[in-house]
Amino acid sequence: MINAKDLWKKRLGSHYKELNRYLRLMFNDHFSIALFFFLAGLSYVYQQWLQDLPDGFPTAVVLAVLFGLLLTYSPIRTMLKEPDLVFLLPAEFQLSPFFRNGLIYSYIMQMFPFLFVFVAAGPLYFTSFEERSISQYIVIGAVIVVLKAWNVLAHWWELNSRDGVSGWIDAGVRFLLNGLTIYFVVIGEAWLYAAITTVLLFGMMMYDYSLAKKRRGVAWDLLIVKEQARMQAFYRVANLFTDVPHLKQSIKKRHWLVRLLKQPVPFQQDKTFDYLYRITFIRSSDYLGLYLRLLVIAFALIYFLPNLWMQLGFSFLFLYMSGFQMVTIWHHHRQLDWLELYPVPFTYRKQALLKWLFQLMLCKTFVLGIAFLISGNFIGLALVWLGGGLFSYWMVYSYFVKRMTV
Template sequence: MDTNQLWKERFSSHVKMVSRYLRLIFNDHLAFALIFFVAAGAYFYQQWLETVPYTLRVDWIMAGVLGVLLTHSPVRTFFKEADTVFLLSVENRLNPYIRNGMVYSLIMQGYWLAIFLFVFTPLYLKLYGEVDASYLLVILGALIAVKVGNLLAVCFLEKTRDQRIHYLDLAVRFVINVMLVFFLVNGEIMLSIIAGTLIVGVAFLNYWNIYQKYSLPWDVLIEKEDARLQFFYRIANMSTDVPDLRRKPKKRHALVRLVTQPIKFDQSSTYIYLYLITFVRNGDYFGMYLRLMLLTVFFTFWVPIFWGKLIFALLFLFVTGFQFITIYNHHKTIDWVQLYPVESDIRKKAVHQLIFLLMLVKVMVLFIMFIIATDIVGAVIYGGIGLIFTLVFENFYVKSRIERMS
């Protein structure tokens, strides 16, 4: 078996799948919203830099964020369940396959390191005015080199099933990575080299103590790879139907009772009852709603200009309504839902009610946040515009999208 050819086939299949879903994700108004979000974020970031205090410890902020990115170094393998049968006999010839996985992981994770370093660059140069801009290339090169050490450490450690060793390795590498970035930011090159050497030492310890002694835990590696794939599916499912997505509902009895208690026990409430329970018990919907709420609150307090706060609040209100339209097809593949003796118009009405409720709750929460962040006048302006936007969005945009999905 040519494991290099096997990698090329797996990688090509992965790229085609990701490309297909990305086209569906960004082939809608969400792409415009993201572009607007990035442009507005860059503008207000520049405005914030003019008032940032010189006492801000940007070195520790960069160390914390970049340290997390360095420490989180999973190696993609694209292993599948059938590999426990067909690849088990050639495990000793999989080194080229694993090496290709490390190269791919390095490129993808190095890209995010460069992005976050680029975001921090204006703040760093503002507070460290004496630093030459070319030094940032040195930082980036050092981060990529340390990322290689972290990937090796994780790759060698994957052969053990002992979670205590995994947690210990994670804690040790996180501390070393944070200190390394801190030293780099402050120009302490020798201390950075020492920290980098420690990461290499951790990788060698994992190699001698674990990698050479154990065989690959195929079930664990396949489970991790499947978890990463399902994570991408959950993101894609917010914009389009993903048939391969496996959903694991959570009970949340108390919250279910809270949201379903006001609902009347009659036929017309069938779908609103179903969709409310689906929203609460599905981690994708409920978690996404909470994350969008927290992001909106953050930008409400972070953006210095009132109109900037208002724009971001409305943008996230649009994203909130847009993301949950897909709940209409959540039970599409379940036959017993189709057997309900309920008209299809009641189902559409239930989705309208759910989205309107989610947006209305967000407007109410942000109304309180605007009172704290601005004043009562600003809160009233946001509340009025937010309510009008919700009514227009729900009655026109949501209606047209559901009609196309029917």
């Protein structure tokens, strides 16, 4: 006889232990300071933007899209593992409390991002609707709380229906109905339409329930795949800060980018690792995306911030963050023994990565300088190009070189 509640407590405790193991390393002093300055800068930009908010700004549409996406995305955490297909599947009829706790946990955890976005969207709401009271905004929050519960249940039943074709359709229809409901509630003059879309959303949830009932049982294999995918996503983020042995690397071909970056590398023995680290940066699912995201965020902050010193501060902050994340390429191939069989001295390997990191940071420095150029700030352009070049050289050949150990 399996005690489903005790099983859930053990799985949840193990899950928290695994998360804390990496979160302590991720939120170290350097990253915490960088995150603090990033949020402070973002808050400043947001405040300045609200002061110049146009009269006809579509606040209701923005909130509808934002909350609609957050409502529709309702992943279910079950804490299931691959061996459960063998050991727990026969006892499925005893595990109703286990899955019920998974739904409750998923709902509660997904309310934290909503709380953050809800509070952050408050200034935008009250700037656009100055005559509104706090109680009216709280009504929107109450509607979101109810709709989120419906979306979690609808997604759970849709998963267990095993109807793969309707998955995207189900999400698309729910997003449309969620967004329209929030839109009608925000404008405050279309309660009849809000009621209609709410009833339609409830009907969508009941339709998913009917499909799940016809299928009967829990989609164990699908739930396990989803659970593994979410943990792998967390491991990929954690791997940017520390070594994660559980990470399963995914590779993307990106032929044209690989051809573009490998062409300058001559076909010589001492350039072996120059070639390897370039294609690792391009084809891995981690590095290129993170590099580009940080570049876009830094470019936007520099362009919109009005203060030169804040612009320069964020320029160097994002240069540091980018280089700090990219240096983990050094350990990317740590499990490949054949790398040690290359007839290439170890110093070539280290020099190749240091050179590539320096080039990446110089490239980012150049692009950030373009943001100053577009805004007409030539002093900032000169300072970021000169200071960024010197900072990049110091980071790579003085700071990063100490972190590159076998």
